[in-house]
Amino acid sequence: MPRILVAECIQEVSSFNPFPGRLTDIDCGVGHTWLDSKRGVNDEVDGAIEFFERADGVTIVPGMGAKCITSSGVIAAEDWDALSQQWLNAVSDAGDVDGVYFALHGAMAADNELDPEGFLLQEARKILGEEIPIVTSLDLHGILTDRMIQHNDAVVLYHTYPHVDHKSTAQRACSILLRRMAGEINPVMARVKIPALVRGDELITESGSFGECIKLAKQIEESDEGLAAGMLIGNPFT
Ligand SMILES: [Zn+2]
Numbered sequence: 001m002p003r004i005l006v007a008e009c010i011q012e013v014s015s016f017n018p019f020p021g022r023l024t025d026i027d028c029g030v031g032h033t034w035l036d037s038k039r040g041v042n043d044e045v046d047g048a049i050e051f052f053e054r055a056d057g058v059t060i061v062p063g064m065g066a067k068c069i070t071s072s073g074v075i076a077a078e079d080w081d082a083l084s085q086q087w088l089n090a091v092s093d094a095g096d097v098d099g100v101y102f103a104l105h106g107a108m109a110a111d112n113e114l115d116p117e118g119f120l121l122q123e124a125r126k127i128l129g130e131e132i133p134i135v136t137s138l139d140l141h142g143i144l145t146d147r148m149i150q151h152n153d154a155v156v157l158y159h160t161y162p163h164v165d166h167k168s169t170a171q172r173a174c175s176i177l178l179r180r181m182a183g184e185i186n187p188v189m190a191r192v193k194i195p196a197l198v199r200g201d202e203l204i205t206e207s208g209s210f211g212e213c214i215k216l217a218k219q220i221e222e223s224d225e226g227l228a229a230g231m232l233i234g235n236p237f238t
Contacts, residue, residue: 002098002181005128006035006048007063009087009102009120012141013109016237017073020111023083026068030090035062043067044103044137047167051174058178061097064090071237080110084120091124099181100124100134101174106142107238118147125151135177137169141235144191153180154187157230159214160205176227187227198233 011026029037038045045065052058064087075083102124108116117138125134133153138144140158148155156173159165179185202208210233217229 001057001059003059003061003096004052004177005061005063005091005094005097005100006045006052007087007090007100007102008045008065008067008104009083009108009117010044010066010105010139011068011075011116012071012105012107012139012235012238013074014071014235014237015074015109017071019073021068021072021075021079023079025072026066026083028064028066028083028086030064030086031062034065035060038065043166044170047170048101048103048174050167051171055174055178061094063087063094075108075110075116077110077112080113080116084113084116084123087120088123088127091127097128097132099177100128100132101170101177102134102136103170104136104138104142106138106144106148106232107235109238115143115145115147117142118145118151121151122147133177133180135173135180137173138232139163140230140232141238142232143234143238144232149189149191152189153177154228155189156228157217157232159218159230161203161210172221172228179227185227196233197236199236203233 052060104117135154136152137156154176158169203210205211205214213231220226220229
């Protein structure tokens with residue numbers, strides 16, 4: 001019976017916020033108490049629970065959840081050190097697993113680490129080893145760093161702004177993870193950087209021009225051309 005580690009670390013920095021982000025600003029939990037608290041909340045972890053419970057014979061191994069509902073300031077160094085250590089300890093405590101789903105944001109920042117998600121993935125990879133598939137979902141306001149690409153088997157992005165597809169994004173990621181674990185696919189990733197600093201109504205995916213880009217990404221996912229596609233737009237305040 002495959003054991004799949006599920007963990008979450010979601011915070012979006014606003015570097016315009018003069019107050020440092022603190023651990024007390026972040027809802028944290030571990031283990032089954034945390035996992036059960038996610039049922040019905042309509043976020044990525046809720047989507048992952050629903051997906052894996054429908055899948056045949058998957059055991060969810062809960063790691064640590066850490067979620068900040070709103071944008072907060074750059075996380076103070078000592079708070080980031082404490083958070084990252086606790087989060088990685090929970091990865092270690094998970095023991096042997098066959099696959100990993102991480103729900104991350106992609107636009108965190110700490111005083112002493114400008115790529116917190118990349119750091120977590122790098123360190124998780126050291127704990128888990130190179131052979132365990134890791135698939136991560138990100139908010140489309142995230143920034144895809146080299147470390148995130150290096151230490152993931154696949155990255156799956158939101159397709160909506162305002163964001164309403166937390167659950168389905170997780171389920172797209174979990175589907176890729178199961179297919180990777182079954183040896184059906186061997187994903188590779190490509191990132192194309194474009195010079196853009198965007199904000200405003202054209203980013204509303206239902207009505208704005210950004211939605212046209214997302215339609216193209218969905219077409220890739222629905223075809224044989226790709227497993228996951230999307231566009232990360234960041235935020236001017238990130
Ligand atoms: Zn966002």
